[in-house]
Amino acid sequence: MAEHRTKMLILGSGPAGLSAAIYGARAGMAPIVVQGIEPGGQLMTTTDVENYPGFADVIQGPWLMEQMQKQAEHCGAKMMWDSIVEVDLSQRPFRMVGDGGDEYFGDTLVIATGAQARWLGLESETLLRGKGLSACATCDGFFFRGKKIAVIGGGNTAVEEALYLTNHSDDVTLIHRRDELRAEKILQERLFANPKITVLWDKTVDKFVGEGDPLGLVAIDLKDTKTGEISQIAAEGGFIAIGHDPATKLFAGHLELDGDNYIKVEPGTTRTSVPGVFACGDVMDKIYRQAITAAGTGCMAALDAEKFIGENEFEQG
Template sequence: MEKIDTLIIGSGPAGYTAAIYAGRANLKTILYSGLQPGGQLTTTSEVENFPGYPQGVDGNQLMMDLREQAGRFGTEIRDGEIVKADLSSRPFHCVDDRGNEIEARSVIIATGATAKYLGLPDEEKYRGQGVSACATCDGFFYRKKVVAVVGGGDTACEEAMYLSSLAAKVYLIVRKPFLRATEIMKQRVIDKENIEILFEHNTVGLFGENGVEGAHVVKRLGEPDEERYDIAIDGFFLAIGHKPNTELFKEYLDLDAQGFIKTVPGTSKTNVEGVFAAGDVADPNYRQGVVAAGSGAMAAIDADRFLQAN
């Protein structure tokens, strides 16, 4: 049984930044990088909006830089994942995928969120080559081009509006015959002249030689008047929601309706004393690398103050 000050579960900007701060605070810290070391940013080829990289940076490179920096300050970084976490009493008892047991005086959860995809093989094929789940991250690459956004809620409408200021044209592909978004968002999208809403449409595939060049769509799928055709697009954006990776902790932590960890406003504190949450796992609103990094710093500072007081 290993006894440590702080266990960080998850990598990505939140986990690695927490590790930098925890290491510099001289806390005995172990970080488990999880199934996707580096998190969602490793699926993005070019990151242009992370401060300090004026020429942009490859997502994998950015995460490698953060990982190296975290290691420099003494955090032990382990590949693999935590498979059991008992947060019912302190010190917290956790077990990794190799069966190693860890007793931690504080825990920082930075397990992120996973974008929901339609489940088409083509999404995997063109990931990073025209398929994206973040308009704010990748919209810039589609200036004066034609893009499609899938979804009918507030997120989809917000992404469509954001992209409409960059792209020449935006298709909003909506499965239902209506938008689920709030009235104000609906109206904005309807009024925007370069957004075309395709109601009762399903995307069944994507095509293109060197990246996405178009989508196969079906209007009124399965109905007698079903209609199949193709639209020419350069980018395909998914806005059907994110699933926070909170399965392991739901027994102990307060979650919102979508499963995101609730934190005390202005802090990284959860409802369990000594357990902190950082990054996308606790952020349904912004989902940006720089915001996650900032919340990772907050979590490590909160953990250090907690340990000093206890």
């Protein structure tokens, strides 16, 4: 068991955490990045990335994260293959414990643990992720231009994604398990007024159907929640829009969270309810959830942390 100390401890190694590491390292804070159970974040399971600035051609998500990590290491950040299981934010330096027993101490803490999209849990869904199935219309809608698209869900996210996808398709079907939506009324009005969207009520997904070589989504088997009847619709793109779960379980009782368990930050900053602790990326952003916005808030977190260190050192000096 080892002990690691740094001016800037970063939890999470997606675009937010690695951007914070790059800026923190360039500021001479010698950051330590604890990579977590999914090093590289959600982009490691994303194939084609076409909306990250700076690349004329489509790039691969894992390649982009590999380059970010190399850049952070080149600037002086240290990567740790570990996952935090215990936190103590009651005093500085903040103390974290890894699952192997290593202790990490940070004068500042940057939380970039992200959020995971909720999935239905079907075997066919796992098989077709990235092969016609997605959990992010903004990320992947462009790849389904002119194709038949289905959105599964009934809340704000599902309705917003269905509306967004009409920019790419004239044939969008919203599938909901109940006979009324949970989304805000203004969103429902926009949905029902859009001639490109069809709503299927009282339906759940029984199976996603894939065919071809390479394998791709071609249809969705639906089960009627009232009669049990099975029906099928054609679909080349499917978007699961049933919400996200931020990775904040560790911080419950230590930091102020909102009603959806995202870390609350001071508007316009990455400052949390505990001075010296900063949050960036999807763990505090439930609206945009893009790689580029995560990277931007990662930069903000590093600058906020650097400023915090400078102010405290001045007061102590």
